[in-house]
Amino acid sequence: MSVEDRTAGAPDAPLPAGRVRIRTEPSLPAITAQAVNGRSAHETREAVFDIRDLAAYYGANCALAGTTLRIYRNLVTAVIGPSGCGKSTFIRSLNRMNDAIPGFRVTGQIQYHGHDVYGSRANRVEVRRRIGMVFQKPNPFPKSIFDNVAWAPRNLGMKRRLADRVEQALIQAALWDEVKDRLHDSALGLSGGQQQRLCIARAIAVEPDVLLLDEPASALDPVSTASIEDLMHNLKHRFTIVIVTHNMQQAARVADRTAFFSLDTAGPERFGTLVEYGDTETIFRGASDSRTRDYVAGRFG
Amino acid sequence: MLFGLCAVAGVIVVLTLVDVVYQLASNGSEAINRFGLGFLIHTAWKPGFNTEGAGALIYGTAFSSLIALVLAAPLGIAIGLYLSMMAPRRVRAVVGPLVEMLAAVPSIIYGFWGLVVLVPFVDHLEPGLHSALGFIPLFGQPTTTGISLLSAGIVLAVMVLPIISALSRDLFLTVPRELKEGAEALGATRWEVIRGIVLPSTASGVGAAVVLGLGRALGEAIAVSFVIGDVSAIHGSVFQPASTAAERIANQFQGPVNALHLSAMFYVGLVLVAIGMLTSIAARMIAGRFDVQRTIGTIY
Numbered sequence: 385m386s387v388e389d390r391t392a393g394a395p396d397a398p399l400p401a402g403r404v405r406i407r408t409e410p411s412l413p414a415i416t417a418q419a420v421n422g423r424s425a426h427e428t429r430e431a432v433f434d435i436r437d438l439a440a441y442y443g444a445n446c447a448l449a450g451t452t453l454r455i456y457r458n459l460v461t462a463v464i465g466p467s468g469c470g471k472s473t474f475i476r477s478l479n480r481m482n483d484a485i486p487g488f489r490v491t492g493q494i495q496y497h498g499h500d501v502y503g504s505r506a507n508r509v510e511v512r513r514r515i516g517m518v519f520q521k522p523n524p525f526p527k528s529i530f531d532n533v534a535w536a537p538r539n540l541g542m543k544r545r546l547a548d549r550v551e552q553a554l555i556q557a558a559l560w561d562e563v564k565d566r567l568h569d570s571a572l573g574l575s576g577g578q579q580q581r582l583c584i585a586r587a588i589a590v591e592p593d594v595l596l597l598d599e600p601a602s603a604l605d606p607v608s609t610a611s612i613e614d615l616m617h618n619l620k621h622r623f624t625i626v627i628v629t630h631n632m633q634q635a636a637r638v639a640d641r642t643a644f645f646s647l648d649t650a651g652p653e654r655f656g657t658l659v660e661y662g663d664t665e666t667i668f669r670g671a672s673d674s675r676t677r678d679y680v681a682g683r684f685g
Numbered sequence: 686m687l688f689g690l691c692a693v694a695g696v697i698v699v700l701t702l703v704d705v706v707y708q709l710a711s712n713g714s715e716a717i718n719r720f721g722l723g724f725l726i727h728t729a730w731k732p733g734f735n736t737e738g739a740g741a742l743i744y745g746t747a748f749s750s751l752i753a754l755v756l757a758a759p760l761g762i763a764i765g766l767y768l769s770m771m772a773p774r775r776v777r778a779v780v781g782p783l784v785e786m787l788a789a790v791p792s793i794i795y796g797f798w799g800l801v802v803l804v805p806f807v808d809h810l811e812p813g814l815h816s817a818l819g820f821i822p823l824f825g826q827p828t829t830t831g832i833s834l835l836s837a838g839i840v841l842a843v844m845v846l847p848i849i850s851a852l853s854r855d856l857f858l859t860v861p862r863e864l865k866e867g868a869e870a871l872g873a874t875r876w877e878v879i880r881g882i883v884l885p886s887t888a889s890g891v892g893a894a895v896v897l898g899l900g901r902a903l904g905e906a907i908a909v910s911f912v913i914g915d916v917s918a919i920h921g922s923v924f925q926p927a928s929t930a931a932e933r934i935a936n937q938f939q940g941p942v943n944a945l946h947l948s949a950m951f952y953v954g955l956v957l958v959a960i961g962m963l964t965s966i967a968a969r970m971i972a973g974r975f976d977v978q979r980t981i982g983t984i985y
Binding site (some may be wrong): 408514523540 | 864866877886
C-alpha cells in the first residue's frame, strides 16, 4: 500500500527533490530585505507557495476566505492574528492536514512550486513528505529518541547511513548535545522544550522543502521559546518556514515576512481573512491597514 | 455505612470464589484421590470402567480455543482498526453497536447456528482443504459429518470476535490525535501510521483483549457441545471430532454412570476454573505491563 500510495497520482513533472545532504553551516550569511524601487527585495525570491483566493470551510461554516499571497523561499513567514482568524486553518491547509476532518474543503488554489496541492493528481502523502509540520503541543512518539527521528526516514526507505541522518537532524535542531548519551531512552522523558526540538528534528530528518510551525512555542517556557526562535534563524537557510504565532514579539523577532489575518463579518457570518501581508518591518512599523496597526499596537486581539 | 456495604460486597465476592473452588474440590475428592495429578494427562474417559482422564479434554479445550484465536484475533483487530480509523462516521455508528450485539447473542443460539449452518459448511469445506493443504497434518482425512474441532473453533471465533474487536477499537481510539497527526505530517501512509504508531502504543492492551477472548473460548460449553462431537480422543487433524472440558461437563453431568464419573466431572470443573484463573491473571499481567509502561513514560 505504501509504495503505491506514494507513486499513484504523482504529478507529471517531478517535484523538486529535497536536499540530499544535511550539514550545518558554520557562518550563515544574513538575509536582509532592502527595498528596490519600492518593492521588497524578498519579493524577487522564488515563490514556494502561490496561493490564490483560498477559502476553507468546515461543513457549511466558512473559516477562511479570500486569501491570496505568495510565500517565498528560504524566508520565515509569520502568520499572526487574533484567535479564530483562521491562521491555523490556513497553515494546515498548506500540507492538507485538515483532510481528515469530516466536512472540510477548500476552494481557490494553493500552488506549490507550480503544482496544485489539492489537484486531482496531487498525492497527500507526498505533499506532507515535502511540507513538514510541527504542532503546538510537542507530540513525540512513545519511542526512543533515536527512533522518533529515524521512524519516518525508515518508512521512506532512507536507510543508508541512518545513524548519521539522525545525528545531523538532531544537531540541526540544536538538541544533539543534550541527548547524544541517551539516544535510546524514551523521548517522553525529555522536557517540553526538548520534545519540541525533537519534533523539529523529526520533521527535518526527511529533508522536506518547507517547515510549517503551528504555534510551536506557545506551550513552552521563555528559555525554550528562545531556543526555538534561535533555531529558526538557522533553519531558514535550508528550509522555507511558515510559522503561526499569536505572539507578535515572536513574529517581529523571527519573521522576514508577516501576514496579518483578522476576523471579518458578512451578515451573520464570521470568517478569517488576510488583511495585510508584507515585510515584517513594514507590518510592524508602517502598516497601511488600520486593523493591522491596531493589532500590532496591542489594541485588540 | 457506605464503606461497610462496599466492604461486605467485596467479601461476598471473595467468599463465593473460595466456596466455588471448595465445592469443586470436595465433590471431586473421590476422583482427585483416585487419579491424582495423572488425571491431567491421561486421555481415556471410560466411565463404565472407572477410568477417567482429562488429558483429551484439556487438549480439545486448548486446540479449539487456539483455532478461535487464530481466526478471531486478526479479524477482530482489523474490525477495530476499521471502526476506529477508517469507517465513515455513519458506518461506524451502525456497525459498531452491531458488532457488540454479537456478544449479546446467547451461546445456545450459536450452538444452533453452528449445527445448522456451520457444520454442513465445514463438511463441504473439508475435501477441498484436505486436497489443497493435506500435506499439513492439521488438515487430515475429511470425515462424513463436519462435526469437528474446526467447527468448534469457528463457532468460538464468532463468539470471541465482538470482545476482541470492541476492546481493540476502544484502545485504538485512545491513541491521541496529535500522535497520528504527527506521523501523518511526516509523510506516513495510513498503514505506516497504524503499524508504526497505533499498534505499538496499544499492543499490550490488544494482547490483553485477545487473552480475554481466550478466556471466553476456554470456558464455553453449550455452543461447543453442539458441534464438537464429545469424543475423548487426541487427533492432529482439525476435521476430527473431539471434546473440551466445559463441553464434557455440559454433556454428561445430567446422567452420570456412577459416583466416580460424577466426581471426575467435578475434578474437570476444578481444572477448568484453574485454567480460567490463569488466563485472567495472564490478561492482567499483560494489561498491567501496558499501564506501567504508560505511567513510567509520562512521569519519568
